[in-house]
Amino acid sequence: MTTPLTDARSDPRSDPGAPRKAYRDPDEAVLGGVAAGLAEHLGLPVLWVRVGFMVLAVMGGSGVMFYAGLWMVLPSRRHFDDQAPGLAAAERQGKRRRGRIRRLVDFGPLVAIGAIALGIAGILALVTGQGGIFWPLVLGIAGVALLWRQADEAQRERWLDSTGRINVVRAVVGTGGAAAYLRLLMGVILLVVAIMLISLGSGDWAAARAVGLAAVLCLLGLGFIVGPWLFRLSSDLSEERAERIRSQERADVAAHLHDSVLQTLALIQKSAQDPATVARLARAQERDLRSWLFDSAGGDPTTFAAALRQIAGEVDDAYGVPVEVVCVGDPPVSEKVRPIVLATREAAMNAARHSGAAKVDVYAEATPTRVEVFVRDRGSGFDPGAVAEDRHGLRDSIVDRMQRHGGTAEIRSRPGEGTEVRLTQPLGDSR
Amino acid sequence: MTRHTVVIVDDHAMFRAGVRAELGDAVEVLAEAADVDEAVAAVVARQPEVVLLDVHLPGGGGADVIRRTHGKAPDTKFLALSVSDAAEDVIGTIRAGARGYVTKTITGAELVDAIDRVAAGDAVFSPRLAGFVLDAFAGTIEVAAVDEDLDRLTEREREVMRLIARGYSYKEVAAELFISIKTVETHMGSVLRKLQLSSRHELTRWASERRLL
Numbered sequence: 001m002t003t004p005l006t007d008a009r010s011d012p013r014s015d016p017g018a019p020r021k022a023y024r025d026p027d028e029a030v031l032g033g034v035a036a037g038l039a040e041h042l043g044l045p046v047l048w049v050r051v052g053f054m055v056l057a058v059m060g061g062s063g064v065m066f067y068a069g070l071w072m073v074l075p076s077r078r079h080f081d082d083q084a085p086g087l088a089a090a091e092r093q094g095k096r097r098r099g100r101i102r103r104l105v106d107f108g109p110l111v112a113i114g115a116i117a118l119g120i121a122g123i124l125a126l127v128t129g130q131g132g133i134f135w136p137l138v139l140g141i142a143g144v145a146l147l148w149r150q151a152d153e154a155q156r157e158r159w160l161d162s163t164g165r166i167n168v169v170r171a172v173v174g175t176g177g178a179a180a181y182l183r184l185l186m187g188v189i190l191l192v193v194a195i196m197l198i199s200l201g202s203g204d205w206a207a208a209r210a211v212g213l214a215a216v217l218c219l220l221g222l223g224f225i226v227g228p229w230l231f232r233l234s235s236d237l238s239e240e241r242a243e244r245i246r247s248q249e250r251a252d253v254a255a256h257l258h259d260s261v262l263q264t265l266a267l268i269q270k271s272a273q274d275p276a277t278v279a280r281l282a283r284a285q286e287r288d289l290r291s292w293l294f295d296s297a298g299g300d301p302t303t304f305a306a307a308l309r310q311i312a313g314e315v316d317d318a319y320g321v322p323v324e325v326v327c328v329g330d331p332p333v334s335e336k337v338r339p340i341v342l343a344t345r346e347a348a349m350n351a352a353r354h355s356g357a358a359k360v361d362v363y364a365e366a367t368p369t370r371v372e373v374f375v376r377d378r379g380s381g382f383d384p385g386a387v388a389e390d391r392h393g394l395r396d397s398i399v400d401r402m403q404r405h406g407g408t409a410e411i412r413s414r415p416g417e418g419t420e421v422r423l424t425q426p427l428g429d430s431r
Numbered sequence: 432m433t434r435h436t437v438v439i440v441d442d443h444a445m446f447r448a449g450v451r452a453e454l455g456d457a458v459e460v461l462a463e464a465a466d467v468d469e470a471v472a473a474v475v476a477r478q479p480e481v482v483l484l485d486v487h488l489p490g491g492g493g494a495d496v497i498r499r500t501h502g503k504a505p506d507t508k509f510l511a512l513s514v515s516d517a518a519e520d521v522i523g524t525i526r527a528g529a530r531g532y533v534t535k536t537i538t539g540a541e542l543v544d545a546i547d548r549v550a551a552g553d554a555v556f557s558p559r560l561a562g563f564v565l566d567a568f569a570g571t572i573e574v575a576a577v578d579e580d581l582d583r584l585t586e587r588e589r590e591v592m593r594l595i596a597r598g599y600s601y602k603e604v605a606a607e608l609f610i611s612i613k614t615v616e617t618h619m620g621s622v623l624r625k626l627q628l629s630s631r632h633e634l635t636r637w638a639s640e641r642r643l644l
Contacts, residue, residue, distance in 0.1 A: 322536075324558060324559075324598070326558045326559055326561070326562035326596045326597075327562065328562050328565045328566045328596070329566065361558060361597060361598025363558065363562070363593070363596045363597040363598065365565070365593070365596075374597045376597055376598045376599075420597070
């Protein structure tokens with residue numbers, strides 16, 4: 001069995017030489033991922049660690065301080081920089097899935113734990129009679145936690161999505177939309193309310209309002225002071241990221257050259273005595289390199305032309321017969337187009353297998369109303385009338401397939417003059 | 432048939448040697464050149480009948496060679512020979528004045544045939560170039576009424592182009608359409624002229640949109 005790809009991600013234990021480092025694990029986070037990270041680091045069940053924090057928090061609040069301290073100090077687990085260049089390249093090109101992204105967060109545990117914590121805190125406050133300072137503290141901690149949580153989210157998004165420039169807004173909010181703004185807003189409001197409550201405990205309502213106003217003004221002033229600095233920092237970050245993308249691209253090129261060209265050259269050297277194999281290897285490599293260099297779609301056969309080129313490669317690999325594809329128009333491969341692609345594949349395979357021709361020409365023309373494909377070889381040809389009833393390839397895979405989907409297939413062939421298969425698929429106006 | 436005189440322009444010495452070997456005695460290779468300056472000098476000095484011209488060349492590209500020898504080698508025809516499938520480069524070279532385009536994977540016999548045709552003043556369309564042309568002129572039939580003559584293909588020219596794109600030889604095209612080979616050549620010539628002269632705004636837009644193929 002192969003190692004699951006997610007394991008190669010960043011498990012610090014996978015490298016025996018490196019010192020073990022603790023991380024926060026935002027993927028498993030209820031609040032900041034501290035407990036999850038710590039549990040993994042210590043090899044304990046997450047639940048124990050969480051309960052431990054809760055108990056410490058209730059008994060004198062040291063758990064909260066401990067948690068907050070770890071949240072500030074522990075680095076979040078990184079996701080992008082320790083993959084093989086080939087894997088990372090494939091990921092960026094959309095050829096493989098990214099590491100898991102938790103879209104739907106289950107807020108149940110968070111709410112439950114929060115409620116229990118508040119309840120216990122409330123009981124303690126009632127029992128000890130220290131209500132005055134306690135509630136503002138709880139609110140303030142909640143506000144700070146919300147703000148920090150948002151910082152984590154934004155950071156995670158920047159890692160998962162390395163496209164585009166970073167500006168201040170994106171650095172703070174990420175692409176989180178309403179949830180991100182809500183978190184920021186709620187965090188600030190909770191903090192201000194906490195400050196107001198503290199002052200309310202010591203004096204009258206007017207003083208509390210003044211203190212609240214002062215807190216808001218203080219935050220705004222802080223924003224003005226820190227703003228330019230933050231802006232410069234984010235533009236630095238943006239440049240650094242551009243540099244990183246460039247170096248990633250260089251790594252992609254190196255990886256590709258290694259995977260394809262070097263391997264092929266080695267194979268060619270080994271089979272230098274066999275001209276047919278050498279030619280086939282060279283063609284396969286040419287195709288590969290060409291699609292890599294020139295194909296903006298990254299070889300992803302979601303368009304008609306790319307699908308046909310892929311077929312050409314398959315036929316060449318299977319039978320050593322080059323297939324030249326000329327494509328006019330390039331619609332996406334929809335349900336309507338797929339049958340003709342498959343029929344083309346069968347026709348090209350047939351031509352390569354039976355005709356003995358040195359090459360096969362495929363010409364495809366796609367207009368908004370129909371798709372037409374011609375598959376032509378200059379091989380031995382045959383008499384279409386004399387094809388045995390049990391030859392399924394031609395009848396089932398080409399003619400019947402096209403007819404089932406409302407298209408037509410026409411085969412022109414005479415012994416000695418090669419074969420041309422003409423496939424036509426009308427497209428509805430729906431597309 | 433007389434041996435045609437040829438200059439081979441390509442920046443890869445290995446490729447030039449390969450072409451030379453493939454052509455063998457069928458043509459007389461006057462000179463080789465590896466960049467634009469060398470090519471211009473060689474073409475002007477030797478006055479070959481046909482120049483086998485790489486599309487991508489150090490010093491500006493194949494189109495530059497055609498432009499800079501303009502008027503200095505009146506009887507020289509250019510045949511673009513390229514590994515690049517980038518439509519804009521191929522169309523650009525044709526529009527600069529090349530009489531045809533073939534890919535580097537062409538066989539020796541086919542290349543000799545193409546040289547003969549170009550030397551005789553005909554156009555040479557590989558299936559791929561025919562595909563580019565059809566793509567570039569796509570949709571013009573419907574709006575034929577408003578377009579200039581130069582900016583659209585006639586139905587017949589389209590048919591010829593489609594057959595070429597399907598891999599038919601000139602002879603087969605002629606047989607398929609029940610016309611003479613001479614007529615096929617005339618159609619090809621007029622398509623080439625349209626490709627070179629058309630001011631068709633879509634042609635430029637198409638080439639820039641279809642940056643790569």
